[in-house]
Structure formats: structure tokens, C-alpha cells
Amino acid sequence: MLNHLRPALVLLGAFTLLTGVAYPFAMTGVAQAVFPKQANGSLVEQDGKVIGSSVMGQSFVSDRYFQSRPSATVGPDPADSSRSISAPYNAANSGGSNYGPTSKALIERVQADVEARKAQNPSQPVPMDLVTTSASGLDPHLSPEAALFQADRVARARGLAPDRVRELVERTVEPRTLGLLGEPRVNVLALNLALDELGAR
Structure with missing residues (x-):
């Protein structure tokens, strides 16, 4: 069972970091660099x-x-x-x-x-x-x-x-x-x- 659980937890952690942290930070950075006025409302x-x-x-x-x-x-x-x-x-x-x-x-x-x-x-x-x-x-x-x-x-x-x-x-x-x-x-x-x-x- 641990053999099945470990890959699931690793993927959960990886995708959380990728889509929940890295991607939002990257998009926010691009928006601030390219369209700062629009990005700030x-x-x-x-x-x-x-x-x-x-x-x-x-x-x-x-x-x-x-x-x-x-x-x-x-x-x-x-x-x-x-x-x-x-x-x-x-x-x-x-x-x-x-x-x-x-x-x-x-x-x-x-x-x-x-x-x-x-x-x-x-x-x-x-x-x-x-x-x-x-x-x-x-x-x-x-x-x-x-x-x-x-x-x-x-x-x-x-x-x-x-x-x-x-x-x-x-x-x-x-x-x-x-x-x-x-x-x-x-x-x-x-x-x-x-x-x-x-x-x-």
C-alpha cells in the first residue's frame, strides 16, 4: 500500500508547488512586467x-x-x-x-x-x-x-x-x-x- 501512496503524495506535492505556487508567481511577475497598469486594476x-x-x-x-x-x-x-x-x-x-x-x-x-x-x-x-x-x-x-x-x-x-x-x-x-x-x-x-x-x- 505504501508503494501506491508514495507516488500519489509526491505528485500531489509537486503539482501543488507547480500550479499553486510557481505558476501564480510567474503569471503575476509577467503581468507586472508587461502590463503593470492593467495588473494593478x-x-x-x-x-x-x-x-x-x-x-x-x-x-x-x-x-x-x-x-x-x-x-x-x-x-x-x-x-x-x-x-x-x-x-x-x-x-x-x-x-x-x-x-x-x-x-x-x-x-x-x-x-x-x-x-x-x-x-x-x-x-x-x-x-x-x-x-x-x-x-x-x-x-x-x-x-x-x-x-x-x-x-x-x-x-x-x-x-x-x-x-x-x-x-x-x-x-x-x-x-x-x-x-x-x-x-x-x-x-x-x-x-x-x-x-x-x-x-x-
């Missing part, structure tokens, strides 16, 4: 302070900023850790709500969001991504239409000409990856940083 700094990540959405609630799409992520309730509460853009708990299209809670939430968006801009139809969440709940992007939909509100709040804000949106549109993958998009954090650079903070 694509962090965005301003005045020496980390203010977000270019690949992670975050909440913007002020009318002076472009707002991200809704997020369905949750987190523990501070008052009762056995319960979960809404925690938008919680990177520790990525995921959607898993509500189906006939869910009453989902329908009511979307209808309320549509009405709120219509109040901000009654002259245009509300873009879909302003009232629906992404599968991860962490999407940092909006469609160009969703960003332009908010331009007049942002311009009013900042005392800027609407055309100037719309031009800024157009300048920050990212094209399809390699010209064919995905859709044109706007990174909300990058857009808001560019907006701050226009002045009238």
Missing part, C-alpha cells in the same frame, strides 16, 4: 489620489456629472450581516439582479427609472442602458446616446453651453475594439474627468 489618479478605475463603474449622483447606468450589486447590511442591501458598483459582489422579464420588482424599478430620466429630458426617448443594469453590475461605459441624453442636464447644472458639453461627449466616444468588436461607448469616469477640465466645477 487600471487605477485612475488625480492629484496623487486614486479616484477610480477605468474598467470599473462607479456611482455619480450629482447633476453636475454624467451618471452611470444602474447597478444591481449588493453588500452586507451594516445593521445585520446576515442580510444583503443594495450597494451599487460593489466590486466584491459582482452580478446582476437575476430578475426575469416578468418580475414585478424589476418592472417597477425600470418604470421608476424611466420616469425619473424623462423628467430630466422630456424631449428625447430614454436610452435603454440608462435604466437597465449590466450582467456584472460594474460596467464603466454608456452608449454615446445615453451620454448625449444627459448633456443638457449637465450643461444646465454647470452653466455651460449645451453644444460644448455635447462636443465633449463626441470627443470621448471610444470606437469598436479593432474596428469590429463591441459597440462605440463612452467611459463615464473619463468623460467626467474631461468635464471637470472644462471648468465650472
Whole structure:
């Protein structure tokens, strides 16, 4: 029996060292050497302070900023850790709500969001991504239409000409990856940083 057990234990130890220690260290080293910014979270700094990540959405609630799409992520309730509460853009708990299209809670939430968006801009139809969440709940992007939909509100709040804000949106549109993958998009954090650079903070 020992003759059968010894090779199994040796292989267990060898593969533990290889796949559990050597491989992760090697991949971490390669990532830090070749793609250090991405390996460290694509962090965005301003005045020496980390203010977000270019690949992670975050909440913007002020009318002076472009707002991200809704997020369905949750987190523990501070008052009762056995319960979960809404925690938008919680990177520790990525995921959607898993509500189906006939869910009453989902329908009511979307209808309320549509009405709120219509109040901000009654002259245009509300873009879909302003009232629906992404599968991860962490999407940092909006469609160009969703960003332009908010331009007049942002311009009013900042005392800027609407055309100037719309031009800024157009300048920050990212094209399809390699010209064919995905859709044109706007990174909300990058857009808001560019907006701050226009002045009238």
C-alpha cells in the first residue's frame, strides 16, 4: 500500500508547488512586467489620489456629472450581516439582479427609472442602458446616446453651453475594439474627468 501512496503524495506535492505556487508567481511577475497598469486594476489618479478605475463603474449622483447606468450589486447590511442591501458598483459582489422579464420588482424599478430620466429630458426617448443594469453590475461605459441624453442636464447644472458639453461627449466616444468588436461607448469616469477640465466645477 505504501508503494501506491508514495507516488500519489509526491505528485500531489509537486503539482501543488507547480500550479499553486510557481505558476501564480510567474503569471503575476509577467503581468507586472508587461502590463503593470492593467495588473494593478487600471487605477485612475488625480492629484496623487486614486479616484477610480477605468474598467470599473462607479456611482455619480450629482447633476453636475454624467451618471452611470444602474447597478444591481449588493453588500452586507451594516445593521445585520446576515442580510444583503443594495450597494451599487460593489466590486466584491459582482452580478446582476437575476430578475426575469416578468418580475414585478424589476418592472417597477425600470418604470421608476424611466420616469425619473424623462423628467430630466422630456424631449428625447430614454436610452435603454440608462435604466437597465449590466450582467456584472460594474460596467464603466454608456452608449454615446445615453451620454448625449444627459448633456443638457449637465450643461444646465454647470452653466455651460449645451453644444460644448455635447462636443465633449463626441470627443470621448471610444470606437469598436479593432474596428469590429463591441459597440462605440463612452467611459463615464473619463468623460467626467474631461468635464471637470472644462471648468465650472
